[in-house]
Amino acid sequence: MVYGFINLCLKSLVVEKFGEEAWENIRREAEVEDNFMTYTYYDDVDTMTLIDVACRSLAVDKSTVLMLFGEFFFEFCVRSGYDHMLRTLGENLVEFIENLDSLHSYLTLAYDKMNAPSFRLEKVDSNMFLHYYSDRKGLAPMVIGIVKAVARAFFQSEVTMDILSEDREEERTRKKEHVVFSVTQRRLGGTGSQKPPKYVAQSHKGGEQQIRKEDVENVLSKLAQQNGVCPFPGNGTTPKVKAKRCWDKLRGIVTMGKLTNVFQPIYPDDLWVDPRTFCNILPFHIIFDQQLQIKQSGINIQRIVPGIQTINIKVNDYFELIHPEIPLSFEQIKKFINSQFILEAKRLMMPTAWGGRPTLQLRGQMIWMPSIQCMIYMCSPKLTSLKELEERNMYMSEIALHDVTRDLILLNQQRLAEIELAKQLEEKKEELRMMSEALQEEQKRTDMLLYSMLPRQVANKLREGRKVEAGEYDEVTILFSDIVTFTNICAMCKPIQIVQLLNEMYLRFDRLTTVHDVYKVETIGDAYMVVGGLPVPVKSHAERVANMGLGMQMAAGHVKSPVTGKPIQIRVGIHTGPVVAGVVGEKMPRYCLFGDTVNTASRMESHGVPGKVHISPATYKALRGKSFIIKERGEINVKGKGPMYTYYVVGNGEATEDMLMGRPQRNRRASRSITPSPARGKGAGEEKEEQQLKSPASEKVKDDEPDSEMVVMLYKDSHEVSGQQANPPGSTKTSNGVDKGVDKGKKPSKSADSKSKPSTLPQEDDPVNLPADPRPTKTKPKNKRKKEKTQSKLCVIL
Missing domain, CATH: 3.90.1520.10 (H-NOX domain)
Structure with missing residues (x-):
């Protein structure tokens, strides 16, 4: 551990x-x-x-x-x-x-x-x-x-x-x-070798007791300064006797280190302590010889382990070595002489009255005494807390007054409490960190839920407690889509299959809203509503929504119908105009759009055809001069609006399929531009290409799943870029070198499907070159727009 x-x-x-x-x-x-x-x-x-x-x-x-x-x-x-x-x-x-x-x-x-x-x-x-x-x-x-x-x-x-x-x-x-x-x-740095100091001896007889000559001179100088006289005073004795007495005094001063930093210990010839006192003042000690036979022990060890009082008892008979982890032998003890030794009394050698209490542990130092060829173990009971003292039925009085074990027990008692508090604090800190991480995850989920109900900018204002006023937007682009024959599919499938169908499709659509940076307003049944240009106005709102519509058609091709097993088809309608947007409700706030633009966009979707992106004249104006390939549909009768001249967006000459779907760029062949061939007689290869364009799901792509790597498409007014960078639309040349935009030199002709029903699939017609201005419709003049907004009561709240 x-x-x-x-x-x-x-x-x-x-x-x-x-x-x-x-x-x-x-x-x-x-x-x-x-x-x-x-x-x-x-x-x-x-x-x-x-x-x-x-x-x-x-x-x-x-x-x-x-x-x-x-x-x-x-x-x-x-x-x-x-x-x-x-x-x-x-x-x-x-x-x-x-x-x-x-x-x-x-x-x-x-x-x-x-x-x-x-x-x-x-x-x-x-x-x-x-x-x-x-x-x-x-x-x-x-x-x-x-x-x-x-x-x-x-x-x-x-x-x-x-x-x-x-x-x-x-x-x-x-x-x-x-x-x-x-x-x-x-x-480090290198220190030069020092010359050995010079020594002087008192005589040849005492030559072994040498002192340094510099120390002697230093002492003589200080004595002269203190006494003001010669350090050899005359007392009526011969100069030789006076010199010897002063020399003895001087040697004693130098040796004791009174005036210098040199220390020389003095040992007595005899030990001035009797064995009885020695065993009392050191109640925990053991002296043993090279055969580990105990020669002497402290009184408290004898009381706790009375068997060691027997003659010729060995240390390893009553104790085992805990630390260091070596065999309890004299040779190993001498090898680890500088280590701390911990001995533990064997349970079998403890008195019967000791019972199941923890046995005595001793901690101390081994000291070799060469004069008597014995080892002394100077030790104290290994106790670190009052609890351990009580468990062994011992008292503080049994520990000698000079033994620091007394202080260790009392101080460690407080330290154990501090350690326990520190441990609890660390555990609480870790719990707080984990709770903080969990809180952040919950905050992310809450933000995702909130941002699904409200735009990010509006949600942040509401979170900060600021009031969000309804605002007028002069020009935004709105998209509606729905599934073709959705009612029939619902009648022939189980409810769970419908839920799975919508979930798979909407996951793909939601991914596209991030790719093109547009806002999903609402989903009701199979209807999907998207708006570009709010709450943060951008000039490229029509381009974003048009690219979104093209991507939705491609994404829908990867969703299979539970009835036929074939790719589903959707209708997409887009309109551009003014709206009023704001937050409605308090308990369940929603970001709603009001205005005739919402109704017109819904009409574009309901009058559209499967597999097509149907746009109004206002959206055509916003897309004119861009890289989009637009086909003329002609004049149709729109419910509640009268005759309107509408168009289809069939591709983007400067955006590849990967760019529209938000996928990482692949090779040029696999990620070709979504651009149909010019208007001329169709060859076999051109018909095949149009057939591929007509059915985006003809080629299985593995990396278009909702959770696959996403690349945000860049626009000229993009505020944030994430993922890999894509080429911004609107560059001078398309990927195949064709000039951008449409040819303004030819007049449009009526589409063959201008009178066809919305539910029928028209024949694929060639792209036409549109004029600079669309054919006039019977819509009201522009200067009456403000009046319409105030008088119209027809609005769609989603």
Whole structure:
């Protein structure tokens, strides 16, 4: 198990070095959630999987990643506030490494399930060897990164580490991996070698007690300044005696470090403490020889484990070694002499009255006493909280007054409460983050629902609490469409089939509204209404809606009728004119259009023919001079309007089928321009081309699904562009080199289907070259438009 602190460090490394996107890719491939918490532990498999995936994704070998991770781990610990603790481990790199195990022991107070590695430093002559023991395999490069970072940051030195051996020592040390490094340390900046100081001796007899000559001179000078006389006062004795007395005094001062920074300890010849007092003041200690036979022990250990009072009892008879994970033998103890040792009393050796309570654990240091060839284990009970003290039926009074275990228990009791609060805070923070993400997703769904009812600009104003006034728009373009023989289809199908049919078709149509940036006003049954030029007025509203109509005809060809299995056919009608638009209602607000333009557009659809885009004279004027290919239909009688001269939009000379459908551009042959051949005798190839144009669904396209990649079509007045860029319509030449627009040199002729019924499919006729101005209709003069808007009561509210 590893704590979330390690995984958070790995995440920070990838994000800082390679970016947030790289981390997301690694996390998704590893199938690991991004919700690590510092005090929560996770399976080692997750961490190792993240490292392996990072190596593959970043194309870096594992040893390099682990070494980089080791260096960053030290930096991450410093950032997390552990720098002061790390700096106090040792004055140099050797002491730092030797005290790492003690640091890990302390960290178990906060991370109780931490399984930390163990380190042992060995010095042979001038060579330094680092022994690394771990339950985890393959992390040796990480140790190199950590040691290098520590040496560089704390001790201003460069370290070179080489792996000498790697083996498994499950039987001897219980650790799965044992790696030996050779360590070479070089101080950065280079310091010149210092000459050895000069020493003086009192006499040849006491020559071993040498002191530095500079210290002597310094002391003599200070004594002269303080006394104002020579440091060798005369008391009626011979100069030789006076000099010897002053020299003894001087040597004592220098040795004790009173006036200098040099410290020289003084040891007594005899130990001035009796064994009884020693066992009382150190109630937890054990002295044993090289055969592990106990020679002496503290009074509290004897009370808790009374069996050790027996003569010739060995340590391994009553205790087992918990840390470091090595066999309890004298040789191994000497090898790990600088480590912290934890011994636990064997349950079978505890008194019967102890019952099922946790056994006694001792934590301390092993000290070798060469004069008596014995080892002393200076220890204290391993207790970290008042709960553990109560579980062992122990009291604070049993711990010596000078033992810091007393303070540790009381301070850690408060720290445990703080850690629990920090853990809860971190969990609440993670819950808040997840709730925030869920809220954002719900907000997106709410926005989608709101934008389906109201235009984005209007919805944003209402959300901000602003009032939306109804507005007049001088010129917009409205499109209506419906399904041919929809009533008959409904009579012959189940309701669920009708719902599926409409859903499939409307999904395709909704996609086209985004491609051409028009607003879907309403769908009622099989009727679909679209408007261009509001709520944000644009000059290209007629072009957008006309392209929308062409795309709808193509999209409808991919929807099969549930009755015949053939592609359905739709009628499309378009009209351009003024409207009044505004929000109606409060409980269920709708964005509605009012005006005769809505009625006329509906009439264009009802008087249209299947598979055609039927437009009014006003829309023709708006499209004239553009790249659209328009056919004359002729004069027809429109219900409620009288005779009107109408037209068909059959193609766009500068927009390919891919552009109209919002698909990524394919090859030229597959995405040819939607342009019929000029008016002349038709050959076999031309008839085939017209047949393909007549039936857009003749060629199956796989990438026109509603959820496929979408490319927004660009117009000259486009405000926002998303996806891949398409060529804006209205360029000088079409894709086949034909000049844009229509030929104004010929007069139009009446269409053969001008008197045909709307439900009949007319014969495909050739495109005609239209004049600059359409044939006059019987519509009212333009200067009476405002009057019509105020007097007309015929409006369609959708």
